[in-house]
Amino acid sequence: MLDPLLLRKDLDRVVAGLQARKNPQPFLDVTAFQSLEAERKTLQTRTEELQSQRNKASKQVGIAMGQAARLRATEDHDNAESLIEHAKSEVTKINLELDVSEKRLSALQAEMNDMLLSVPNLPHASVPLGADESANQEVRRWAPHGLAPRSFDFPIKDHVALGEPLGLDFETGAKLAGSRFTFMRGPIARLHRALAQFMLDLQTQQHGYTECYTPYIVNADTLKGTGQLPKFAADLFAAKKGGQEGEGEALYLIPTSEVTLTSVVAGEIVPEADLPIKMTAHTPCFRSEAGSAGRDTRGMIRQHQFDKVEMVQIAHPDHSYDALEAMVGHAEAVLQALELPYRVVLLCTGDMGFGATKTYDLEVWVPAQDTYREISSVSNCEAFQARRMQARFKNAAGKNELVHTLNGSGLAVGRALVAVLENHQNADGSINVPAALRPYLGGVDVLRA
Structure with missing residues (x-):
């Protein structure tokens, strides 16, 4: 299988190599690949953002629990529980979106890999050009x-x-x-x-x-x-x-x-x-x-x-x-x-x-x-x-x-x-x-x- 990173960084080179095998190249649906790659890139960015937000929100839970402990000491139980629930709900909300994002990202990567399974290897530079x-x-x-x-x-x-x-x-x-x-x-x-x-x-x-x-x-x-x-x-x-x-x-x-x-x-x-x-x-x-x-x-x-x-x-x-x-x-x-x-x-x-x-x-x-x-x-x-x-x-x-x-x-x-x-x-x-x-x-x- 070709290196997915090569396709992301230098798709033109890959297509040229495939065209050397057969022109026009029938192996890779370039439009479909670019569409999947665009969605993957967007999702990857969003997934990383959500992971960062979750880390921050998880820290806020710890801070809220510390604040709640101090409030309980003054018998302000309602405010204490409210702080904790709010912090936890933010984590839950982020986790739900992150779960959807990660599943779709995994599905996209599997779809791209399946596409690449039918794409041949690229010829070495020393291989002579020719159709048959x-x-x-x-x-x-x-x-x-x-x-x-x-x-x-x-x-x-x-x-x-x-x-x-x-x-x-x-x-x-x-x-x-x-x-x-x-x-x-x-x-x-x-x-x-x-x-x-x-x-x-x-x-x-x-x-x-x-x-x-x-x-x-x-x-x-x-x-x-x-x-x-x-x-x-x-x-x-x-x-x-x-x-x-x-x-x-x-x-x-x-x-x-x-x-x-x-x-x-x-x-x-x-x-x-x-x-x-x-x-x-x-x-x-x-x-x-x-x-x-x-x-x-x-x-x-x-x-x-x-x-x-x-x-x-x-x-x-x-x-x-x-x-x-x-x-x-x-x-x-x-x-x-x-x-x-x-x-x-x-x-x-x-x-x-x-x-x-x-x-x-x-x-x-x-x-x-x-x-x-x-x-x-x-x-x-x-x-x-x-x-x-x-x-x-x-x-x-x-x-x-x-x-x-x-x-x-x-x-x-x-x-x-x-x-x-x-x-x-x-x-x-x-x-x-x-x-x-x-x-x-x-x-x-x-x-x-």
């Missing part, structure tokens, strides 16, 4: 033997044709759950598992992440904290609504373990010495892919259920952009070890995700499509998620300050499987196993049907 992916900037390319992907001297097969003899089964997946679900058995299932294990080992043993096991189902508050709700409710799978426990509570399958890993620090004050906190997890991810009908309907590129090894860092604000660059390198290390050609792309303002201030995509080469496809997205969210979650640390001055949160794929396992099959295929349909994966496959160097 055509304005993204390529940063670098890598391939095992130079900058160009491998050339094939035989007809290229796609991962579906290569994977089916190895146990990749879309028909059984569709029978069990519907379209965009996959069933794997035998060699392909083992390769899929090997990829996830390799990625976890690399991130934990070489890059200092702590391996975590997280819930696959979370409550709505957890999804609000990381920005999936309320904006992207249509993309989520609801697992439960109502029931004997927690009547009326909605639970959701996680779209990524970014949600669970980042939320570990929700409501916490982290010691500054503990930063950065680096976590990784291998989980399934569940996405309804709302609005993506007709895209990548063949194969594993776009599934309702897929596996991912996620990287999350909880960082000091002074070091979060260094952490972003490091995390990109951590994702690149996986692709290089798997000997997969890829490129790093800096996303423009119009193509970034909801919570990000700056994002790099890693795109792996998919030979059958003759193009690069996203396999990792690494983002700095600065304090956007932390503000929603109230995730803080105690700084050197002893004050509580919001942490910065970063997340990235390290990597999407299904898409890595696609890339390994297609980039390492042989003319007979067998697959050369990258050296980094062979220990996880019992030393096998070629996969055959």
Whole structure:
């Protein structure tokens, strides 16, 4: 969530940042916000005035009681009680107005917060301007033997044709759950598992992440904290609504373990010495892919259920952009070890995700499509998620300050499987196993049907 103080002090800057994402910006109803803010400001001033008046009136009660004691000594009881009642009635009158004012102020602040829950983060100054992916900037390319992907001297097969003899089964997946679900058995299932294990080992043993096991189902508050709700409710799978426990509570399958890993620090004050906190997890991810009908309907590129090894860092604000660059390198290390050609792309303002201030995509080469496809997205969210979650640390001055949160794929396992099959295929349909994966496959160097 954006800082409400920034909107109050520099609304023009906020609107300009939102327009960089999409123009005209559809995210913030500026007129409604200004109306709420004007009322809030008036009420805030009046509330502070009433609190001051109440303090003064409370003191007058004490003075009146002292005067009353002296009057009683002269047996002037009526005047004594009158002084006390008058002073108390003033306090009661102020309290009544103050109660109404404070309740309305609280309601206004809640209404403004609800409005801001659907407003995306502002782009960092270094992010290129652009309306869509055509304005993204390529940063670098890598391939095992130079900058160009491998050339094939035989007809290229796609991962579906290569994977089916190895146990990749879309028909059984569709029978069990519907379209965009996959069933794997035998060699392909083992390769899929090997990829996830390799990625976890690399991130934990070489890059200092702590391996975590997280819930696959979370409550709505957890999804609000990381920005999936309320904006992207249509993309989520609801697992439960109502029931004997927690009547009326909605639970959701996680779209990524970014949600669970980042939320570990929700409501916490982290010691500054503990930063950065680096976590990784291998989980399934569940996405309804709302609005993506007709895209990548063949194969594993776009599934309702897929596996991912996620990287999350909880960082000091002074070091979060260094952490972003490091995390990109951590994702690149996986692709290089798997000997997969890829490129790093800096996303423009119009193509970034909801919570990000700056994002790099890693795109792996998919030979059958003759193009690069996203396999990792690494983002700095600065304090956007932390503000929603109230995730803080105690700084050197002893004050509580919001942490910065970063997340990235390290990597999407299904898409890595696609890339390994297609980039390492042989003319007979067998697959050369990258050296980094062979220990996880019992030393096998070629996969055959």
